[in-house]
Amino acid sequence: MAPSWFYALPVASLAEYVDQERVVELTRSLVAIDTRNPPGNEAPIEDAVRAALDRRAARWQTVEPAPGRMSLVAELEHPEGPNPDRPTLIVNGHLDVVPVNAEAWSRHPFDPQVVDGRLYGRGTADMKGGIAAAICALDVLERAGRAPACNLVFHLVADEERGGRWGTRALLDAGLIRGDACLVPEPTDLQLCVAERGLLQAWLHIAGRPGHGSRPREGVSAIEQAAQVVLALHAADFGGEDHPLLGRPTANVGTISGGTTFNVVAESCVVGVDRRVLPGATAESAQAELDERIRRAGIEGLRYRFELSTFGEASEMSPGDPWVKQVGDAVTRATGRPPEVIGMTFTTDARFVRNQAGIPTVVCGPGAIDQAHTDDEYVEVAQLVDATAAFAELFAAYG
């Protein structure tokens, strides 16, 4: 008879099959290719991405809606042959990175190095590390002699950092986002993000009436009015209930510029506003709330024009969706620590997949949220390894 502990043995963790060198090397090679956006140029990374996945890709599709703005769709070959009855899991990762303020970096942003267990470089956390972990998870399964339980499609996309128009949005418009569940390995410290606030960015063009600077009350100062608009909007409470994961909507006045010179009553002033909104808000409703707050401030003689720069709606899925549990179970198996379900105050491409394609989408990847877009961005090597193991567990179990 087998000893009693025999029955208590867990299924061998896939973590032991992770090749740390390989996931660090792949992350480094992707980070070394400069894909800053703006200006936006993902084409140079195509060869590296193809090389990493080519052995397993059954079919590649390239979408390039503008010159150099390239996204790739790789449908992977299943080791047990094609079977349309398996569910399809999409891994969506963006290839672009935000710009770099080189003087503020103490390291080379595009020559990534490991120092004290951290891999430094632009995009190590957001999100080439997550892409590398998802690719290396396939090696883990192979070494462990396991097959994915699902069909896998990788969407490696352009332009997430500037709203996704040339990337995930273009895939959506081309009808290429088809699947049963989606993983976006953006940096969440391997927590499970199921909701994101939306974003509205706009300019308010405030019109005054010029006059001689020695008689300021004979004109209408656009700067004086803008000052009142700023006080009405910045960090204002827009009311409503707290969202359990996303808190309340916000407004930040991020820029202001106006006037012509010292001795002229300012004829114009432009205020740049960034609003973060909750699920359900539209560009129109977010604008209407701004207008209403300005109206309530009762600024005498105020004339302004609203100019929309960017809008991305909020998105959410039920924290109780089985897909959330499946991703959570995979992370727990890999790390021994159950992840938390969280919301994020900013938007990712997950919103297109959740809202427009209607596919349950969990954002979960290596790297800290507060590392995204910072100087001296890094990802912990240990977390790259954990993510690789977690994604392997997920691919093996989702079926």
Ligand SMILES: [Zn+2]
């Ligand atoms: Zn990102």
